[in-house]
Amino acid sequence: AQSVTQPDIHITVSEGASLELRCNYSYGATPYLFWYVQSPGQGLQLLLKYFSGDTLVQGIKGFEAEFKRSQSSFNLRKPSVHWSDAAEYFCANDMRFGAGTRLTVKP
């Protein structure tokens, strides 16, 4: 069965530091992959998506993600984290979601 794995439940980074959130998927064909962000008490907001073409995709709020078929990964990155990035992040493959990674940003 398809699955999406986010190995890190909780990550803490300092403001201004770089960020990488990991996501691994299991799927035979080229997957349709998404990253969403959820602030407390809110629904999920789409950060970026990949379904074909360039393996490095740009999203909103300065985020990017790279699709690596050989590693079955779709990791989310940001070069410099802002305090407002503190939230929970979900990787998804169509209707299947990972368990989420909670990001804490230290001043």
Place this chain on the structure above:
Amino acid sequence: DAGITQSPRHKVTETGTPVTLRCHQTENHRYMYWYRQDPGHGLRLIHYSYGVKDTDKGEVSDGYSVSRSKTEDFLLTLESATSSQTSVYFCAISESTLVGQPQHFGDGTRLSIL
């Protein structure tokens, strides 16, 4: 923001009572979804709809039923609520499941079953 309204936003009820959650969209999107969100599990799909009167089960559909009599409304019913159904429920919509269409989410319904 996508026009998605979930009601109620909060509900507390007792075990054994029926509960209906409503999702209303103003985007005229074909697909609608119900998820539940629980700590450590992310979002899990309960049911989804691909058109009026067309629905299908997700991975955690036991104990839940849905109905879609109009494009804009998707109802989730717990026929006899149990404490294990205490959760935050999210509705989502998308234009299509083809070629990487993302979903747009409502703000959720927090349901507590005592």
